[in-house]
Structures are given as C-alpha cells and as structure tokens.
Amino acid sequence: MPIAASNSMSIRFLNKQPAVQQLTDEELVSKFAATQQQTYFEELYRRYIHLAYGVCLKLMKNEDDSRDVVSDVFKILFTKLPTADVKSFKAYLYTVSRNECIAKLRQRKSDSEKLAKYNHLENSPDDFMENDGFAALFNTNPSMEQEVERAVVQLGDEQQTCIRLFFYDDKSYREIATETGFTEKQVKSYLQNGKRNLRILLEKELRKHTA
Amino acid sequence: MDGNLQQRIFRPTACISHEELRQYLGGRMSRDGVRRVEDHLLDCPLCSDAVEGCEEAGNHLTDDLEDFEAFSKKLPSQPGAKVRQLQPWTGYLRQAIAVAAVLAVGLFAYLNFGESPDGPALYAKYYTAYQTDVPVSMRHANSPDVNPNFAQAISAYSDRNYTQAAMLFDRALMQQPENEATLFYAGLSYLETSKLDKASECLGSVAKGTGVYAKKANWYLVMCELKAGKKAEATARLDKIIEASEIMVNEAKSLREEL
Numbered sequence: 001m002p003i004a005a006s007n008s009m010s011i012r013f014l015n016k017q018p019a020v021q022q023l024t025d026e027e028l029v030s031k032f033a034a035t036q037q038q039t040y041f042e043e044l045y046r047r048y049i050h051l052a053y054g055v056c057l058k059l060m061k062n063e064d065d066s067r068d069v070v071s072d073v074f075k076i077l078f079t080k081l082p083t084a085d086v087k088s089f090k091a092y093l094y095t096v097s098r099n100e101c102i103a104k105l106r107q108r109k110s111d112s113e114k115l116a117k118y119n120h121l122e123n124s125p126d127d128f129m130e131n132d133g134f135a136a137l138f139n140t141n142p143s144m145e146q147e148v149e150r151a152v153v154q155l156g157d158e159q160q161t162c163i164r165l166f167f168y169d170d171k172s173y174r175e176i177a178t179e180t181g182f183t184e185k186q187v188k189s190y191l192q193n194g195k196r197n198l199r200i201l202l203e204k205e206l207r208k209h210t211a
Numbered sequence: 212m213d214g215n216l217q218q219r220i221f222r223p224t225a226c227i228s229h230e231e232l233r234q235y236l237g238g239r240m241s242r243d244g245v246r247r248v249e250d251h252l253l254d255c256p257l258c259s260d261a262v263e264g265c266e267e268a269g270n271h272l273t274d275d276l277e278d279f280e281a282f283s284k285k286l287p288s289q290p291g292a293k294v295r296q297l298q299p300w301t302g303y304l305r306q307a308i309a310v311a312a313v314l315a316v317g318l319f320a321y322l323n324f325g326e327s328p329d330g331p332a333l334y335a336k337y338y339t340a341y342q343t344d345v346p347v348s349m350r351h352a353n354s355p356d357v358n359p360n361f362a363q364a365i366s367a368y369s370d371r372n373y374t375q376a377a378m379l380f381d382r383a384l385m386q387q388p389e390n391e392a393t394l395f396y397a398g399l400s401y402l403e404t405s406k407l408d409k410a411s412e413c414l415g416s417v418a419k420g421t422g423v424y425a426k427k428a429n430w431y432l433v434m435c436e437l438k439a440g441k442k443a444e445a446t447a448r449l450d451k452i453i454e455a456s457e458i459m460v461n462e463a464k465s466l467r468e469e470l
Contacts, residue, residue, distance in 0.1 A: 026339075053276055054262060061267070070276075075286060
C-alpha cells in the first residue's frame with residue numbers, strides 16, 4: 001500500500017477512476033481537495049475559464065486586464081479550494097472573480113469611476129437559481145399548472161409579455177425584441193425579473209401544498 | 212398550453228461551454244441552441260455576465276485564452292502537496308519498480324484470495340455526497356408558511372448534520388409519505404448515517420418512480436448496497452444502469468469492472 005500510495009501512475013493503472021469529464025463541479029472540488037491532483041483542477045479550469053474571463057471583461061472593460069485578473073482568480077482557487085467550504089463551485093467562482101476585479105480597480109485611482117459603480121457588488125449575494133430541487137417539488141404537485149397560469153397573470157405587462165413569448169412561444173430574445181419594440185437587454189431583464197417573481201409566487205403556492 | 216409548462220420554465224440547465232459561447236457570440240448557433248443558452252442566462256449570473264462582457268467588448272471571442280498547460284506553470288506549490296522533481300531515468304526506473312512491486316502484490320493477492328475489493332472499500336472510493344439543490348429560500352424554517360420539518364431537514368442536510376436531517380425527514384415523510392424530494396434526501400441521510408435498510412427503502416421508492424431524482428436514486432442504491440457489502444445486488448443494479456445508459460454510466464462501468 002505505501003508503494004502504491006507513493007506512485008500516482010501505479011494507482012491510476014490499478015484503479016481505473018471515473019473520467020473527470022463525468023464528475024460534477026462539486027465532485028471535482030472534493031476530489032481535488034482530497035488528492036490535490038491537478039487533473040481535477042484542470043477540468044474546472046477548462047469548464048469555466050471562458051466564463052470567468054467574460055465576467056472580468058464586463059467589469060474591467062479591458063482585455064489585457066481581464067486576462068491578468070482571470071489568471072489571478074484561478075491561482076486563488078487553486079490555493080483555496082482544498083480548504084474552502086464550497087457548496088456551489090460556480091457561485092464561488094463568480095464571487096471570487098467579481099471581488100478580484102473590484103480589488104484590481106481599487107488599486108488604481110484612475111478607475112475610481114468604474115469602481116463606484118461596482119462597490120455594491122462586493123460580497124453581495126449571488127442570485128443563482130437552483131432549478132433542480134424546484135422542478136422536483138413540482139413533480140409531486142402536478143396540479144400546479146393552473147397556479148403557474150395564475151402567477152403569470154399577476155406579473156406586470158412587460159414581464160408577462162416576455163414570459164409568454166419566451167416560454168410559451170419559444171421565441172429568442174431577438175425575436176421578442178423585434179415583436180415588442182423592446183431592446184434585447186430589456187427583454188432579458190424582463191425575463192429575469194419575471195421568472196424571479198414567478199418563482200416567488202409559486203413558492204408560496206408550493207408551501208401551501210406541502211404545509 | 213404545454214402540460215409541463217412549469218417544468219419547462221424551471222428546468223435545470225447547464226452552464227455554457229466554450230464552444231457554445233463562441234457560436235452564440237458569432238451568431239452561428241442553431242435556433243434550439245440559442246433558446247437553450249438564453250434560457251440558461253436567466254438563471255445563471257456567471258454565464259449572463261460572461262456573455263454581456265463579451266458582447267460589450269464587441270462580441271469579443273475568447274479563442275486565445277491561456278490553455279491549462281501554460282497556466283499551470285504559474286501555479287504556486289499546493290499547500291501540503293508533495294512536489295517531487297523526478298530525474299528522467301531514475302524517475303522512470305522508480306516508477307517501473309513501483310509498478311512491478313504493486314503488480315506482484317496484486318498477483319499474490321489475486322492468487323491467494325481471488326477476491327475483488329470489498330463493498331465498503333468501493334463505497335468509500337466511489338461515494339460522493341449529493342449537494343442539495345433545493346432552493347435556498349425553502350431551507351428557512353423561520354418563515355411561518357414553510358413545512359418546518361422539510362425546511363429544517365434540508366437545512367441540516369446542507370450543514371452535513373445527517374443524523375438530525377434523517378430524523379426531520381422522517382417526520383416530514385409522516386406528513387407526505389410520497390414526496391419524491393423528501394424521500395430522496397431522507398434516503399441519502401440514512402445512507403450517510405449507515406441506516407442502510409431505511410436508506411434502501413426510501414431510495415428504492417424514488418427509483419421506482421419517474422421523477423427527477425429517480426435515476427440518481429438508483430446510483431445511490433448501488434452505494435447503499437456496496438456499504439452493506441451486497442456486491443451481487445450492486446452488480447445487478449449497475450448492469451441495469453449501464454444498459455439504460457442514462458446517468459453515471461462511466462462511473463458505473465468503472466465500478467462494475469472493479470466488482
């Protein structure tokens with residue numbers, strides 16, 4: 001056993017591990033923390049580098065700065081992941097990326113205008129929707145269909161229009177923008193807010209069903 | 212109106228891959244692909260901000276991002292990691308000796324005992340705790356209109372307090388004996404606390420259904436059987452998982468080989 005433990009090649013040879021591509025983010029984090037093998041971290045890097053870079057680009061507004069920050073972000077992750085209590089990797093990555101951008105902007109006086117816009121983001125809660133569990137709760141409440149329709153009707157006009165065109169008629173942001181005269185950004189915003197409101201309304205209904 | 216509208220609105224979607232981002236920004240994506248991406252952007256601030264960042268930079272593509280091989284050279288040494296710089300020939304020699312030694316031990320064990328690793332050992336190797344996916348807003352018991360047992364149980368499960376979670380899920384099941392989410396998490400909590408009969412009962416009920424947790428429950432039933440040392444049952448179930456090709460297939464194949 002000590003011989004095997006001292007030689008990762010022989011371990012891999014004898015114990016065929018599940019492919020890293022098949023593991024969830026949280027499994028990769030957990031296995032990286034347990035073994036400190038770079039393979040697990042590499043898979044997380046491959047899955048998310050482009051997204052972390054895009055987030056940095058949104059805040060830094062500069063490609064070179066974004067490259068530097070995203071590199072720092074993954075160095076931080078590499079060091080911290082083994083001991084961090086990570087419940088959702090992507091939420092953790094999102095927070096680290098935003099905070100690193102803000103820290104970088106803070107170092108430069110010339111970026112104070114940009115920074116003022118982003119100060120509120122630091123340590124603010126992430127708004128990731130966790131649909132898995134919500135869908136599961138629906139599963140045991142098939143009669144919710146009518147409640148969904150009732151909830152949609154309670155939304156404001158813009159949100160309701162966008163929700164109907166997107167989820168009922170399968171239209172894209174661009175098609176909805178063309179049809180309604182809203183900009184694509186407005187369409188996305190109405191959909192995000194509409195879906196969030198819909199969820200709040202339906203959670204209340206679900207609680208009544210499960211109480 | 213679609214009969215499954217509520218599930219379509221709240222269906223879980225995966226993050227956008229690098230290739231999908233390229234296609235979406237480049238306007239080269241199929242209509243279905245665009246709908247999938249845009250559906251996901253509503254739920255995921257990471258992907259939403261990433262797309263907006265690239266769009267605001269003039270549909271900037273991310274093709275020239277550093278690959279991991281180049282990036283890994285900048286990494287600090289891992290705290291607690293054993294970093295060994297092997298010399299080419301002595302390194303290979305040591306590896307060869309180690310591999311030969313392990314093979315010899317393995318061959319000796321095989322000839323003398325002829326058994327695969329035991330169930331609990333395989334359980335320890337393959338088991339990964341399931342991360343809760345129940346919305347955060349439904350984990351707070353203080354709210355007067357939440358089923359307190361379910362909310363407290365999910366909260367305890369999230370905190371990895373599985374003994375308390377199992378007890379609370381049990382109470383929730385008295386009120387809603389067929390609730391899939393409650394049965395699934397109760398099964399996982401019993402599995403963690405080694406109450407394997409109860410775990411098997413709860414997960415078995417979920418696996419028989421067609422809900423979103425049914426396939427996941429099947430995998431955790433395998434874990435349950437391994438932990439109980441029931442290798443034959445685990446093997447039979449793995450065969451079904453592999454044949455159905457639905458979930459955890461690669462892990463199932465790998466585990467099947469070891470069994």
